Amino acid sequence: MTFLKPTLILPCVTDITPDWLRSHQIKGLLFDLDNTLIRPKTAVIDPPIEAWLKTIQAQGFLCAVxxxxxxxxxxxxxxxxxxxxxxxxxRKPSTAVFKQALEKLALQAEHAVVIGDRPLTDIWGGVRLGSKTILVDPLNKDREPWGIQRLRQMERCSIGEPLERGLP
Ligand SMILES: [Mg+2]
Structure with missing residues (x-):
């Protein structure tokens, strides 16, 4: 299902490198919130993610959630x-709010990457937007109920291989 196929699959946002972003002409990152940057319902950011986010911004990449x-x-x-x-x-996979965020950042969709843990909302939305996409593992992957874990596995089975393998 190509509409669910991410450009790249990585374990965590912290695996995204400035080199990969630059080599794909990416100037801005549009993140999903829950399970991508923040453990759901906690409003707490893990220190490695916080540090990575600061580094990315310091390197001039624009960010929005x-x-x-x-x-x-x-x-x-x-x-x-x-x-x-x-x-x-x-309402992802709707692109309306993505477009609003891009407009605020004065960014073209082709210069943005959409990053999230859900194929059916984040990745589909990003593909519809015309941006690159990165699928990451949910932050509370190992703490989710059995049923949710199976559902996620099925969702991931439907996407197959990413368009690219690993980082350069
Ligand atoms: Mg999420």
Missing amino acids: VSNNKKHDYLKTCEALLQVPVYGFA
Whole structure:
């Protein structure tokens, strides 16, 4: 199913390198929130992710979060924590809020990469947007109930191999 096929599959956002981004003419990163940058419902950012995010921004890459989460207070808390604009209520795979974020960053879709843990929302949305996409493992992968883990496996089986293998 090519509409669910990410450009790249990585274990965690911290595996994304500035070199890979530059070699793909990427200037901005559009992140999913829950399970990609933050463990769901915790509003806590893991120190390695926080450090990586700071490094990426210091290297001049623009960042925003586009989330399907609808909890206004939680979204505000995460925005303050991450120091990155957070757009909620996105209804991904809809591209409307992605486009809003791109406009604010003055970025073309082809110069952005959409990063998330869900093929059916994040990756499909990114493909529809016309951006590169990176699928990462959910942060609380090992703590999820059995049923959710099976569902994720099925979802991942449907995407097959990524377009690219590993990092240069
Ligand atoms: Mg997620």
